[in-house]
């Protein structure tokens with residue numbers, strides 16, 4: 001089972017992935033949590049380049065290829081072996097982030113991105129994608145309040161983040177059976193309860 005977590009930065013997905021991992025482990029499931037970009041030694045080096053705010057002149061195509069390079073390594077080194085061993089992979093972002101940010105956000109060609117992503121992921125797709133929906137203003141407020149590192153993408157305009165959010169909604173409409181939309185403006189506990197219910201049903205876990 002491969003579950004990805006998607007949403008704007010500040011949507012609370014990182015907290016939720018940690019809580020879900022703890023809950024699954026208490027139900028005797030083998031779980032690997034990953035984050036993108038990064039999750040491997042090579043990927044972490046790429047992450048540092050991508051997040052560096054002094055790289056504000058990065059071309060969109062350079063950006064795209066760096067996210068894809070990090071993902072190719074992650075799939076080969078972590079995702080595929082763990083899925084083959086029968087474990088559950090929880091990933092903080094996956095290929096849908098590229099469609100939302102580089103496709104809908106930056107305006108790169110979506111058909112081209114889809115074939116590139118197929119190549120990069122070896123066709124590995126999440127079985128379930130949880131999308132944490134929050135408006136961009138609220139997400140930015142949360143991000144500031146949390147004291148999190150402010151990266152190169154965070155400093156993009158609110159309009160950019162609106163396009164990304166709108167992009168996520170379009171992706172959900174295209175493949176509704178894979179996605180679950182979660183209202184991330186609820187409290188952390190309420191959101192965690194929703195996540196748990198969804199995953200419990202999908203994995204047939206009994207308390």
Ligand code: TMP
Nearest residue numbers: 009036037067093097098101102153154
């Ligand atoms: P995060 O690690 O805080 O989620 O930050 C990752 C940032 O990179 C986030 O702003 C979204 C962005 N991103 C893309 O633009 N494209 C991608 O393919 C991925 C994985 C992330």
